[in-house]
Amino acid sequence: MRKTELKKALYLLLCTAIFCLVSCSRTPQADRIFTNGHIITINEDMPEAEAFAIKKGFITAVGTNAEMREAYPLAEEVDLDGKDVMPGIIESHGHMLNLGRSKMRVDLQGVNDPREVVQKLRERVAETTPGEWIDGWGWDDGAWKEQMTAISHELSIVSPDNPVWFAGLHGYNGWANAKALEMAGIAKDTPDPEGGKIYKDPKTGAPTGILANAAQGMITRLMPPLTVAQREKAFEIAGEELLKNGLTSVHDARITRKDLDALRSLKTKKKLKVRYYIMLDCTDEELIEPYLKNGPEIDPDNWLTIRCIKVFQDGSLGTRSALMLEPYSDAPDVLGVTTTSQEEIERLTIRSLQAGIQVATHAIGDRSNRITLDAYKAAIRAVPGAKDHRLRIEHAQVVALEDIPRFKELDIVTSMQPPHATSDMPWAEDRVGPERIKGAYAWRSFLDAGVRVPLNSDFPGETLNPFYGMHAAETRQTPEGKPESGWYPEQCLTREEVLYAYTVESAYSGFEEHIKGQIAPGMLADFIVISGNILTIPSKALLSLKVERTYVGGQLVYSMNASR
Numbered sequence: 001m002r003k004t005e006l007k008k009a010l011y012l013l014l015c016t017a018i019f020c021l022v023s024c025s026r027t028p029q030a031d032r033i034f035t036n037g038h039i040i041t042i043n044e045d046m047p048e049a050e051a052f053a054i055k056k057g058f059i060t061a062v063g064t065n066a067e068m069r070e071a072y073p074l075a076e077e078v079d080l081d082g083k084d085v086m087p088g089i090i091e092s093h094g095h096m097l098n099l100g101r102s103k104m105r106v107d108l109q110g111v112n113d114p115r116e117v118v119q120k121l122r123e124r125v126a127e128t129t130p131g132e133w134i135d136g137w138g139w140d141d142g143a144w145k146e147q148m149t150a151i152s153h154e155l156s157i158v159s160p161d162n163p164v165w166f167a168g169l170h171g172y173n174g175w176a177n178a179k180a181l182e183m184a185g186i187a188k189d190t191p192d193p194e195g196g197k198i199y200k201d202p203k204t205g206a207p208t209g210i211l212a213n214a215a216q217g218m219i220t221r222l223m224p225p226l227t228v229a230q231r232e233k234a235f236e237i238a239g240e241e242l243l244k245n246g247l248t249s250v251h252d253a254r255i256t257r258k259d260l261d262a263l264r265s266l267k268t269k270k271k272l273k274v275r276y277y278i279m280l281d282c283t284d285e286e287l288i289e290p291y292l293k294n295g296p297e298i299d300p301d302n303w304l305t306i307r308c309i310k311v312f313q314d315g316s317l318g319t320r321s322a323l324m325l326e327p328y329s330d331a332p333d334v335l336g337v338t339t340t341s342q343e344e345i346e347r348l349t350i351r352s353l354q355a356g357i358q359v360a361t362h363a364i365g366d367r368s369n370r371i372t373l374d375a376y377k378a379a380i381r382a383v384p385g386a387k388d389h390r391l392r393i394e395h396a397q398v399v400a401l402e403d404i405p406r407f408k409e410l411d412i413v414t415s416m417q418p419p420h421a422t423s424d425m426p427w428a429e430d431r432v433g434p435e436r437i438k439g440a441y442a443w444r445s446f447l448d449a450g451v452r453v454p455l456n457s458d459f460p461g462e463t464l465n466p467f468y469g470m471h472a473a474e475t476r477q478t479p480e481g482k483p484e485s486g487w488y489p490e491q492c493l494t495r496e497e498v499l500y501a502y503t504v505e506s507a508y509s510g511f512e513e514h515i516k517g518q519i520a521p522g523m524l525a526d527f528i529v530i531s532g533n534i535l536t537i538p539s540k541a542l543l544s545l546k547v548e549r550t551y552v553g554g555q556l557v558y559s560m561n562a563s564r
């Protein structure tokens, strides 16, 4: 009896299991299908498609409309209306806090009427707590010193309780209100500091508020560092900007402890907006030590991954602080500066490789690049287990031609910024001369040597619009189309290479090519709807290409129409 009952029970169980299997297979294996689009996948297996399916924030299938509808009859269908769609673009070198900050300051760029400055300050005062600093930026300190002096008194009246600092567009002058001058102890009898000038009224002798060069430090050193809450706001504003520009992920190229606190807090509140790959500021030992001990922090939700430290080897070409093998062509006594020594880079890299942490070193000049390569080489040799290290050099702006193959030999990921080339080209050759310029901004040479080259913008110093960067990479021209045949046009890339560099290669540079950079099964559902066919439009049309919609993890997070 008991045996029969057991058999019966087992039979029932089997039936239930089969029923479950059958019915489960009928429920959709996708939450949504996106159909009727022109999908540019950046995936060699299927470069273009009509439709794709997503489930729980990931892409599960790509193909034709019919295939998706047949496979997922119960999934919600989103009609793409024949639009062009591509993977979310990855900004593999940007500075989010600075971007957000630049949007938070009172923006005086392009203001020509003094009354407008007064009005802007009045509005800002109304929304600021008394006593809190107000900072602005962008009044034309080259042309506008008199006008600022003329409205100085009025501005001080508008903001009696808040100290104000309005930095000039060119950085040579700034303007402080009476409250700020008082806090700095700047009065009639204050002498000019070394290397600076305090402008004073010729009649009364009272300071006008205009401070030049080193005198600006008398005010700026009083301004408190940003609080975590202010940082959160800046990151949020920056995130919105990225989404508008079709960027769904960012590699933040220097994060401090307070920045990280702000980002963690935003993550908890689900307000990060874009996905972060963090490069920690290596000068803060307390910040990096836990990672050098315990290894990376890879976010299972793919929002905030901490896996890299940022090192600065030298300065910049414009200020002649980039470290060169031979003196500058336009300054025969200058070789540039070292920020971090070869020994220190080697030491940090060995520890990083042992912990599975990536190192990204800022190297602009040819000596700086050589020093970094030498340090990396020694570190790789010292840690034989570190196979897939993906050590990065950021910028590689001027490189000795004989060093380019070394990037391939050592498998160095070379992160370059096309907008730097078009911004620097009016003076870059003056700095380095006609020979060294051949290894400057030389992305084609790197690609031809087999090096992996993610392209990015280094915003906010340059525009974060990735299509401008793509235009610069393939034309070597300014947005105005100068020079006509391109600046050292032999370094131009093809459209295909450019798209790859902003998606797959940028994902690779953060160890994320298995989840980012393509529209393919297994990838995060981060994608953008754009206003034209980016595979075929002429270079110039990249400059007017619009991001119409941005999706992160399958969620619509930006729509051009909604924000109008």
Ligand SMILES: [Zn+2]
Pocket (backbone or CB within 6 Å): 093, 094, 095, 253, 458
């Ligand atoms: Zn940078």
